[in-house]
Amino acid sequence: MDQDELLENEKVEKILSPHPLSFIGLQSLCIFLIVWGVLIGWLVNFSDFANLFGSNIWLPTLVWGIVLLVVGVVASLLTIRWRIFFLYLGVFVGGIGLMFWMSSLESAGIFIPFYTVAISIIGFLIVELYRRSHKYIISSQRIVFKGGVITKEERTLRYDKITDINYKQGILGQIFGFGTIIPISQSGFGLGNDTAFAAGGVQLGEKKAKFLGLFGGGKEVQTPRTRSYYELHGVHPYKEVGKIVENLVQGNVITPYQQEQVAFQKEQVDIQKQMRDLLKKQKNAGEDKPSDEK
């Protein structure tokens, strides 16, 4: 954070970035590509099925693509993120396009593993670039969240505006000592929804008369969730950072006791003001009296 970005009397307590393993969800997409790339290379070239794959030039591409897309669908359904499927679809379509362009369909057994591993390496680099774009500045007055590779996002949160703090630490985080801290603001920034939906369909009747009915229902649960550049995502050392944030929030928020004290002091000031006014009135009355006597 530059000096000119700091406010008056503001002091930077800590500058943080996400832990290298905190984006394991994205990294695992690349890990799968590496594993599958190596596995398909072995299956097509060295395994007992090598002859089978060699008999048909389309077979390696077909098997590679089907597994890629099936895994994409399963991962998308589990995480409710269709971008995973589209990502793998993109990898598949890109691979096919490249094979046609390079006229290397016959050597798919060599091209596909190299292409898959190369794509996964590029994926790793992009994830790393994305991770490095994150910066969290914990100052004495606020938390500044910065992130984004192309579009730069920034969020500033004053401690007195924080209503809740959510702490999250997965198994990997427990092992390596990192975790995610989501400060939830009064406006609800930092909250997301988990939605469950169930639906069913009914079709009645024979060839001509048909009846189609649908029924369904949904449930919503509010849960702390936000983008990685709006939260303290995968910060290390997790416990220490959590303590710093908690102390700063406590230091900036008026506790009930303090509120009582402020109200009491206000009352005192009001009484003093009333007394001052009375004294003024008395003084004025005293000054007026001799003039009357004259």
Place this chain on the structure above:
Amino acid sequence: MGSAIDVIIFAPLAPIFGVILFWFIQLLFIESQKYFLSKIRDNHEPLCRFTNFLGILFQTTCHALGYTVTKSGISSFYISVNYGKVAPKKEKKGIFEWMSNTFLFIGPFFIPSSLLLICLPFLMDHGFDIASTTGYTFSENLIAFGTNLYIFSEGFVSFLSSIDLLHPAHLGFFILLIILGLGTRPSSIGEKKRERVDMLYDLKNIRYNILHKPLYIIILFLIAYVFSYASLLLKQNWYVALFSIFGWLSIIAIVSLMVAHAIIILIKATDEIPGFWKFIPYITIPVSYLLMRTLFFFYPFGTSKCISLLVMIISTVLVIFLLLKYQTNKFKTKIDMKSLMKLGEGKKDGSR
């Protein structure tokens, strides 16, 4: 056939003793692993946490399995890096409580290895043959048990010595073997010890069960004896075969612990090497193996996989030795040290 007393009283004990012996060896290896882990803890806390987590994971899963088998149900299941807890829905007493405790107590030793044992028939050519018994005496049973274990060990070791690390299934098995070895039991190193689970804890547990719940031990022995007599009457070797499976599981666990030891020792040795040099042994492992495999790909050889593994191990050890010798003060001979000390003293005198 031996004497009636031998056949009726002593013969069923033979495989039980064999399993107990192997179980003790397993316990000793676990204790030794804990010692080595404690030595590298300062520099590798995440690794220690990982091993602890694996141990807790296996232990908690076994505990949950125990409650499921005894139909006690599971009301809560909590697992973290340093603590695991399973609570039953119904607190069952008697034999059910004892059974679920047995799962917690013995499960972590045998259930993870059983996962590997399930994989082994698909990977090993031989080693699952069961030796037949004729005499059903103590010594005959012990010999049959030993023979079964020998046949399995021979097959398992020959598989491991020629394991193809470029074969996905073999590589997967090897990774599982390492994970199992690292997490046979929670190490609880550097963590707040809620309940110390070590060799002494196990022995205390046995003592407690023998003293306070002798009935269950008697029932267990009774079942073993009945099974033994049934095998004898039907002239089958089922009894020894059953205990041989436990022996196989112990052997798998011991081998996995040995592999885990080698990895921990490698980490410990490389910790002493300064700077970038410490990564050289880790680079040597895949590079040497791949080089050898590439060489044997062009010049095929009967035992190429075994030789590749040997070259990989020898070259890694050699690299570590050389790095320790030339990059650290390790392996400095006394004479060298003396001459260095003299040189130092001479310098001091000169400076005066």
